Amino acid sequence: MFKCHVCGSQESHADWVSEIFKIQGNFYLVENIPAMVCSRCGEEVFSRETTERVRVMLNQETEPIRSIALGVFSYDEAV
Template sequence: MFRCQVCGAIEARSEVVSEVFLVDGLPVLVEDIPAVVCARCGDATFSRVTTERIRRMVHGQTPPVRSVRADVFAYA
């Protein structure tokens, strides 16, 4: 049974999401990740298998499909 680690809700849906991870201080975008998403707060949870695959991808076992330029803003 699902229970959200953020808000405690028990309703969720399967979705495909995109997530930005920081790898060695640099942002890396991973697209099309299968996830379970909380119906209340929207927090995405990944399976252990998915998490391990992402880890291998972003640490060099898979070349990126493309690179993009990103603007950076400081909220100060």
């Protein structure tokens, strides 16, 4: 049974999400991750199996399917 650890809601839905991970100063986008998403606050929860698969994907020497440019902003530099 799902219970959101952020807002306590028990309502969720399955979805496919994207997450950005920062590893040793480098950013990696992982798309199409299966997740349970809280219907109230949007918090994303991954199964242990999914978390392990993403960890292995990012820590092995596998090549990404493509690369993208990433714009960088700094909040403390904002006007």
